[in-house]
Amino acid sequence: MNWKTIPLTLSLSLALLCGVSPRADGGEVPNAIAAAGIDFDSPGEDAPYRTTGGASRGSGTCLSNSESLMAITPHSQIGLTAQGHPTLLVYVPSSSGNSLELIVAGDDGTEMVRKNLPLPIAPGIVSFSLTDADMPPLTIGKPYQWYVSLICDDLDRSVNPVVEGWVKRIELDANLSQKLAGETPAAYPALxxxxxxxxxxxxxLFEQRLAQPNNPELKQTWEQLLRSVGLGSVSEAALSTSN
Structure with a gap:
């Protein structure tokens, strides 16, 4: 499995999301609307339980500094999705770990999938895409808990840092579906x-950032979005995704 990585740099001001955006075929399309930087409008649905701030637990014997694994989710809340197989994001700090492990389980603890993944090339925010080959689609209306562990010790798993989050599938509203159909991909994050x-x-927005790593407006919008949910400390981290 290969990791694709891009560096992010500091941006202090907010800007309009403009310019071009990626098409499904990998090209670019003009942005038909100018959307202001995104502040996430949380529905306020709390997770059944959650580690404080999304930071990892475990002694973290292989972490290189004081940083922790971090789930890229709103603080103490369920991340809603309209997808049966969503993509999950985690901040992975510098470490001497061996690999990563992803687990998705139902709210009753029944495991849906457990898979090992290589560490990214560089510290940063990494994506984990779930597919039909991994597990059945999420059931609409049911919460699922997911975990990502940094494997430091294969024998004593209690020392391995682990972060958790919650995701729940919802049915996409017909009005939102109509709005999405009438806009270019550049408008999707705001909608x-x-x-x-x-x-x-x-x-x-993550996918647009990967497709256009040098777009300053996308960079600023990304940073504002993370700050709006209390994740400003990792808003400048590198992005990577597995193929």
Whole structure:
């Protein structure tokens, strides 16, 4: 599995999301609207339980500094999705760990999937895409808990840092579907954010950032979105995704 990585740099001001955006075929399309920087409009649905601030637990014997694994989700809340197989994002700090492990389980603890993944090339925010080959689609209306562990010790798993988050699938509103159909992909993050659908908000913007790493407006919008949910400390981190 290969990791694709881009560096992010500091941006202090907010700007309009403009310019071009990626098409599904990998090209670019003009942005038909100018959307202001995104502040996520959370629906306020709390997770059943959650580690404080999304930071990892475990002694973290292989972490290189004081940083922790961090789930890229709204603080103490469920990340809503309209996808049966959503993409999850985690900040992975510098470490001497061996690999990562992803687990998705139902709210009763029944595991849906457990898979090992390589560490990214560089510290940063990484994506984990779930597919039909991994597990059945999420059931609409049911919460699922997911975990990502940094494997430091294969024998004593209690020392391995682990972070957890929650995701729940919802049915996409017909009005939102109509709005999405009438806009270019550049507008998708703002539309999903307005509807309180976190996973698609962050993932569509994440994908646009990967496609256009030198777009300053996308960079600023990304940083503002992370700051709006208390994740400003990792807003400048590198982005990577597995192929």
């Amino acid at each position: 999903y954010a307005e509807a309180g659908i976190w996973q698609e908000t962050i993932v569509t």
